[in-house]
Amino acid sequence: WIDTCATKHQRCPSGEPRTLPTRVIDVFQDPPKLIDSAGMHERYACLSHCWGGLTPCKTTTALLSAHMTSLNWSKLPQNFKDAIVLSRCLQIKYLWIDSLCIIQDSEEDWFREAQKMGSYYSCCLLTIAAAAAKDTASGFLHERKQMDTLGTIPYKDESMEAVGVVHLRRQVQGWKASIVDGILSTRAWTLQERLLAPRIIHFGEDQCFWDIQEAFYHPYDSDRNQTISDRREEVGTWPPNIMLEPIEGSPQWQWLELVKEYTRRQLTRKSDYFPALSGLTAKFSSLAKDEFLCGIWQGDLLRGLLWRSLLLPRPDEENTLEYPQMNTDLASPSWSWSSVDGPCYYDIDNLRLRDTNFDAEVVDCGMVEPTGENAITASSFSGSLVLRG
Structure with missing residues (x-):
């Protein structure tokens, strides 16, 4: 074989x-x-x-x-x-x-x-x-x-x-x-x-x-x-x-599919959220020639903001659902799915994201990420996002 x-x-x-x-x-x-x-x-x-x-x-x-x-x-x-x-x-x-x-x-x-x-x-x-x-x-x-x-x-x-x-x-x-x-x-x-x-x-x-x-x-x-x-x-x-190579369309389109799969999986150390994804991030970056902003690609930013949290059963109450909590082990911008400690997804079929016309536009997006040898293991990111629309 x-x-x-x-x-x-x-x-x-x-x-x-x-x-x-x-x-x-x-x-x-x-x-x-x-x-x-x-x-x-x-x-x-x-x-x-x-x-x-x-x-x-x-x-x-x-x-x-x-x-x-x-x-x-x-x-x-x-x-x-x-x-x-x-x-x-x-x-x-x-x-x-x-x-x-x-x-x-x-x-x-x-x-x-x-x-x-x-x-x-x-x-x-x-x-x-x-x-x-x-x-x-x-x-x-x-x-x-x-x-x-x-x-x-x-x-x-x-x-x-x-x-x-x-x-x-x-x-x-x-x-x-x-x-x-x-x-x-x-x-x-x-x-x-x-x-x-x-x-x-x-x-x-x-x-x-x-x-x-x-x-x-x-x-x-x-x-x-x-x-x-x-x-x-x-x-x-x-x-x-x-x-x-991409399965279909742009590498960013693949990424939306991948987010759902990745966020449903478990980590022993929540601070490993981005290190465990770093190999895929590097590969996507080389394919898309794009900048990675805490889980969302800058060139696909508006579509990347359309993520949703998945409702989960409450452990203390039967037949009750709740949205997952914020990821306290990873200080990430609230507009990124990485800020949530739980499964997230893009409603791709219903929203027809590939054909979406956006009224909003990105005015400014700035990230201050750790630099140097240990940047990949960082658990704290700061950033700002300004939209118009």
Whole structure:
């Protein structure tokens, strides 16, 4: 699959060696170990996974030297072990896992590496997605459940003559249940990990899914050969590396679709709101040649202001809905959807935004954003917006 995709698919990136992340795991060593890549050009894989509330095995300042010597196999969570085993089987020597390859107690290292995460997932040969693993201990390389026939039903033609039998088997989780509605798709960080990846192998509850630009494949469902045009309905079904070119219209139009998907996802640290989106922001910026204003693009500002908050059930009262609260962990302008701690959306179909004629005009829009090396992790932004109309 990988070789065919990398060498024969016109829409998919090649499998040429790329610059390695700052640190990677050398899985060909036994036991594996963390190495400083020193700018080497090699093929590598990335793991996309859910921490699930557990504190994963991680690299700290105190453990860095030990991890550069060897990683204690007995202390690695099952997700990490499975990713290493799979990489070895696929003859991919290097593997990037966030909690092991970023020094977790160093703000300086996290600041620097957070800015590169988008490129890490964009440049890897393959992203391994632990789609059904609820936490790092769950693992994803399980024996496939038996597809034994539960029974048979005679099949007859119009003359009622038996011409065969229909075999009945249990229903397996398909693409939507495993991936679109799966546990990994509830996390904010994993959105850019999927959309920026050149190709992904998802490991679901019952089966694996090979997800690429050309199509996607899996053993048991009839929709396994869907193409890009079949997957335009919602962001959850967009193929990997879709940011290579717009699906339809301008990049800003794609962005409106993406906001709904991103804001419904969860973050452990609310201050990661923009860092978890930084790879996609950089890609959109290069496509649109536009300036990013706390979640809205300057060249599409009027349309970008037409966001709405989604009503949510109140936790303390049954059958009662309320709008989400302001995001107190991220000081963002109130005219941006990023100021809300909850799902937001653009009513695209009803408002027909592509055909909207705006009476208002932007008089002035100014943002004062943090600058320097740590700007990407900032949680406070100030800005002003003046409209006329």
